[in-house]
Amino acid sequence: MSTNKITTQKVNFKVFRFNADKDYLPYYENYDMEVTSEEVVLDILNRIKWDHDGSFSYRRSCRHGICGACAIKVNGRPTLACKESLTNMIELFGNELVLEPQSAKRAIKDMIIDKSDFWEKHDAIKPYLISDVHENPEQEHLVTPAEADELNDADLCIQCGACHYACPVVEVNEDFFGPAAFAKAYRFEADVRDEAHTERLLELHEEKQGLWDCVKCFECAEACPKDVNPIDKITKLHQMLFREGVATSNVATRHAVGFKHSIARNGVLDEGGMVLYSERLAVVKHIPLALKMFSKGKITPPWGITKSDNLDEIQKLIKSSSTAKF
Amino acid sequence: MKKLRYALFTGCTAKQSTPEQMMSTLAVADKLGIELVELTEASCCGASHLQDYDDFLSLVLNARNIAYAEKHELTMVTICNTCQLNTAMTKHRLDNNAELKARVNEKLGEVGLVYKGTSQITHFLYAIIDDIGLDKVKEMVTTPLSQFNIAPFYGCHNIRPSELQNETHKTPENPYNPRSLDDLIVACGGTSVDYEEKNKCCGFHVELQAPKTSAILAGKAVAGAMDANADWMVTPCPLCHLKLDTQTGHLSEAVGREVRLPVLHMQQMLGLALGCTKEELGFKHHIEKVDFV
Numbered sequence: 001m002s003t004n005k006i007t008t009q010k011v012n013f014k015v016f017r018f019n020a021d022k023d024y025l026p027y028y029e030n031y032d033m034e035v036t037s038e039e040v041v042l043d044i045l046n047r048i049k050w051d052h053d054g055s056f057s058y059r060r061s062c063r064h065g066i067c068g069a070c071a072i073k074v075n076g077r078p079t080l081a082c083k084e085s086l087t088n089m090i091e092l093f094g095n096e097l098v099l100e101p102q103s104a105k106r107a108i109k110d111m112i113i114d115k116s117d118f119w120e121k122h123d124a125i126k127p128y129l130i131s132d133v134h135e136n137p138e139q140e141h142l143v144t145p146a147e148a149d150e151l152n153d154a155d156l157c158i159q160c161g162a163c164h165y166a167c168p169v170v171e172v173n174e175d176f177f178g179p180a181a182f183a184k185a186y187r188f189e190a191d192v193r194d195e196a197h198t199e200r201l202l203e204l205h206e207e208k209q210g211l212w213d214c215v216k217c218f219e220c221a222e223a224c225p226k227d228v229n230p231i232d233k234i235t236k237l238h239q240m241l242f243r244e245g246v247a248t249s250n251v252a253t254r255h256a257v258g259f260k261h262s263i264a265r266n267g268v269l270d271e272g273g274m275v276l277y278s279e280r281l282a283v284v285k286h287i288p289l290a291l292k293m294f295s296k297g298k299i300t301p302p303w304g305i306t307k308s309d310n311l312d313e314i315q316k317l318i319k320s321s322s323t324a325k326f
Numbered sequence: 327m328k329k330l331r332y333a334l335f336t337g338c339t340a341k342q343s344t345p346e347q348m349m350s351t352l353a354v355a356d357k358l359g360i361e362l363v364e365l366t367e368a369s370c371c372g373a374s375h376l377q378d379y380d381d382f383l384s385l386v387l388n389a390r391n392i393a394y395a396e397k398h399e400l401t402m403v404t405i406c407n408t409c410q411l412n413t414a415m416t417k418h419r420l421d422n423n424a425e426l427k428a429r430v431n432e433k434l435g436e437v438g439l440v441y442k443g444t445s446q447i448t449h450f451l452y453a454i455i456d457d458i459g460l461d462k463v464k465e466m467v468t469t470p471l472s473q474f475n476i477a478p479f480y481g482c483h484n485i486r487p488s489e490l491q492n493e494t495h496k497t498p499e500n501p502y503n504p505r506s507l508d509d510l511i512v513a514c515g516g517t518s519v520d521y522e523e524k525n526k527c528c529g530f531h532v533e534l535q536a537p538k539t540s541a542i543l544a545g546k547a548v549a550g551a552m553d554a555n556a557d558w559m560v561t562p563c564p565l566c567h568l569k570l571d572t573q574t575g576h577l578s579e580a581v582g583r584e585v586r587l588p589v590l591h592m593q594q595m596l597g598l599a600l601g602c603t604k605e606e607l608g609f610k611h612h613i614e615k616v617d618f619v
Contacts, residue, residue: 076522077502092503168527172542213536215543216374217527218486222501238378252535259376263387267369269338278534289573293343296611298572300342309367313437317386321433324380
């Protein structure tokens with residue numbers, strides 16, 4: 001039993017309100033409330049609806065962090081409302097809390113958003129096991145604990161959308177699959193029973209969907225209430241492409257591989273050489289910028305690069321420790 | 327007070343595309359009485375791109391860099407957020423996985439090195455905050471930046487993933503409400519500007535494969551700082567600096583309005599407050615003119 005005393009404090013909630021049927025623009029409603037240290041964010045959503053305004057709308061169902069329905073944003077932070085203690089939020093942001101839907105531009109009514117882009121992308125990566133299983137199998141398909149570990153918690157996803165709507169690339173590129181879909185794809189790519197392996201991997205590799213467009217900001221890892229760590233799965237998918245030998249040559253794959261060549265030559269990076277290696281002929285589009293940077297002393301020619309000391313060690317390690325081919 | 331000594335992992339940009347960052351690091355260290363021992367043996371950290379290609383190789387190379395800091399028995403200081411991420415991530419993984427550490431050490435043994443896990447790894451910004459303290463910095467300020475509204479731009483890899491970063495700082499930082507850079511601005515006598523993009527991504531890492539995405543993210547950041555009345559921006563990350571400073575033409579095109587502000591490295595801002603000259607801080611290497619000094 002907890003020995004912590006229940007405390008109360010005053011909080012001002014600034015709540016996003018919008019009804020797509022009648023409002024032209026969203027607005028914010030203020031609610032001052034006395035809140036207790038035992039409450040979670042969902043309790044506040046309930047209290048707004050039950051005590052203040054019956055028309056206030058939000059999604060909720062399980063109240064146990066399983067259904068993923070009640071994800072919103074608190075002061076811009078992706079939050080699964082039923083799981084997040086209010087005390088933590090007050091500690092982090094103070095006594096003025098802003099409650100908003102996951103994506104304001106997709107708002108339908110108050111906290112409820114149109115999540116169709118999330119589901120379309122989720123569907124597109126074939127989020128199911130593809131395996132030719134006999135109707136009346138004579139033996140079990142055993143998966144060893146080590147093989148199950150390969151999923152790396154990717155199967156814990158509750159599809160709440162917290163990572164998807166935290167991803168800055170999803171905001172600016174509508175073709176980008178987004179962290180949730182990639183993490184889900186990994187979940188099946190890493191499953192030894194799945195037979196669609198290379199086919200799915202190749203589809204993810206298509207430039208348009210942007211497996212390589214991840215900006216590496218770690219917003220998804222931070223947002224996930226289930227510690228799925230989507231960016232880790234995106235990295236693993238990148239590695240898988242090389243390991244399985246299906247990575248095709250494009251500016252992104254050459255960029256990744258280029259680091260190894262550059263390190264082998266100098267220890268440090270040859271920044272200009274790296275752009276040339278990645279872009280090939282398309283490097284010409286960088287010339288105006290390169291000239292500008294050169295005039296400011298920001299570009300070092302290949303012969304001016306200070307190589308790492310003990311470069312022979314680095315070269316020896318690259319020879320003995322490389323595990324991927326391209 | 328005992329003189330602070332660190333092993334400096336410069337990263338690649340400080341030696342090539344952001345020479346002003348190297349200059350200002352040394353100038354500030356001198357003012358603060360910090361001795362930096364440069365790890366001239368270090369290789370590139372892989373910038374999270376080598377990690378996409380060959381995870382094990384990137385671990386071995388980063389462990390080698392850390393091993394040199396350990397040889398000096400010093401904490402490793404980084405001056406690039408992405409170097410910090412990749413180096414601290416390597417340490418985190420090796421320190422928590424004995425089998426992986428043994429595999430990496432088997433390789434390092436071939437060149438007579440060993441990774442022990444004895445050196446801490448911290449970004450210069452946090453070394454200053456944790457080991458010197460902002461109160462002390464404030465006392466040392468000779469030229470307070472009191473006339474400036476300064477927009478902090480944190481850079482992803484110093485604040486996310488938070489578990490990793492909080493292992494390395496003495497003062498934990500929350501990625502949704504970071505304080506370190508704001509507090510440093512205030513310690514330097516400036517006014518820190520709050521704006522939505524201060525803890526968001528600059529888009530640097532996809533500049534080649536997704537130039538439009540990259541330019542929109544950086545353009546939004548500069549626009550956010552401008553709309554919050556910032557006179558200039560400041561960042562602890564040279565990659566963010568390159569993105570925000572060198573291509574404002576592209577950024578303006580991408581967001582459909584003119585966006586440009588001078589962008590200073592964290593070390594340059596601190597250097598100004600501590601009385602370094604503009605020559606020492608290398609402002610001539612900026613693309614967006616730093617005309618207020």
